[in-house]
Amino acid sequence: MRIFHFIYDHSGNPWVGGGGAVRALELYRRLAQRHEITIISGKYPGAKDYTADGIRFHFEGSPKKNYLLSTFCYAASAFRFLRRNGAEADLVVEDFAPWNPVFSRFAVNRPVVLHLNHREGAGILKRFYLLPGLPFYFLEKCYPRLFENITVLSDETRRKFGVNALILPAGLDERVLSDRAAEKEDFIFFAGRLHIRNKGLDTLFEAMRALPDERLVIAGRGPDEAKLREMQKSQKKLGIKNIEFAGFVSEEKKMDLMRKAKLFVLPSRFEGYGIVLLEASAGATPAVVSGIPELGFAVNAGFAVNFRMGDAKDLARKIKMLCENSPLRRQMGANGLKYAGENTWSSVAAEFENYAKGILSVL
Secondary structure (H helix, E strand, O other), rough: OOOEEOOOOOOOOOOOOOHHHHHHHHHHHHHOOOOOOOOOOEEOOOOOOEOOEEEEEEEEEOOOHHHHHHHHHHHHHHHHHHHHHHHHHEEEEEEEEOOOOOOHHHHHHOOEEEEOOOOOOOHHHHHHOOOHHEEEEEEEHHHHHHEEEEEEEEHHHHHHOOOOEEEEEEEEOOHHHHOOOOOOOOOOEEOOOOHHHHHHHHHHHHHHHHHOOOOEEOOOOOOOHEEEEEEEHHHHHHHOOOEEEEEOOOOOHHHHHHHHHHEEOOOOOOOOOHHHHHHHHHHOEEEEEEEOOOHHHHHHHEEEEEEOOOOHHHHHHHHHHHHOOOOHHHHHHHHHHHHOOOOHHHHHHHHHHHHHHHHHHOO
């Protein structure tokens, strides 16, 4: 098969390089030996086409240092690219985001799969304000109805969109799996995109004010890094010095920190799945997560507890409870290791490959 996968996100993108980019890379590096894969992502300063792991990476849009310009230009530029080159593909996959839809359904006479990560719903109107957010709100609501072939990250995402779709969850790289937990150190860990509203980092910072004896290490980068560092400075002026920034770290360093952390925290207001939670499970690290349905899998698997989304007091209570209960943390860590071994990228890639072959076989 020759597959074109359109996703704005890319691991080198300074604005959006998180779970979606990781998911695409991990899926296709396992399929590239048997199929021709091209991932088309949004341009960012310094982005250049390249090939790695057998995958061709191509960039479309504006290379200027402006996120809004980059994301909106990507939608139009990627559409033109597909119109010009779509005949070279057997299958087109569009990773959907309402602010940069590729309109692949209309751009090419080829089978198209739409992938849905999560639905924001009315949250879009809060994020962009009412009038600017309305086009994105209606695109998210109506766009998926144009497609026959759809994959989703979770059953909750499928339910929210109300579509008939294949659940294609995130997975784990087999190389991070271990049959035993590492020696734990005395810190709490967060890793992910530094976006205050999305990741609930304002709630986490407020919770840490009630936990002066606990140390929080934050790894990642994102559009709100400068704001978060200012928040850290403000807390230091109040005598609260328990928040540290590790900056952007490699995958190897992230997993090293994950294995050593006594606790992982993911206070997100919305998520598609939370790949980083799978990494926590592989590190035998118990987690505290916001009580949104998309993160319920970790609670059901026994390696996480949840708190009321946006409630800093409840988050602080749950962190304190686990920090004071080492036997429970060990049991949750063991539950995580078991879950990790059952959810790998190889199994997810094989399921997607069979799904794609099934679509092409009926042509």
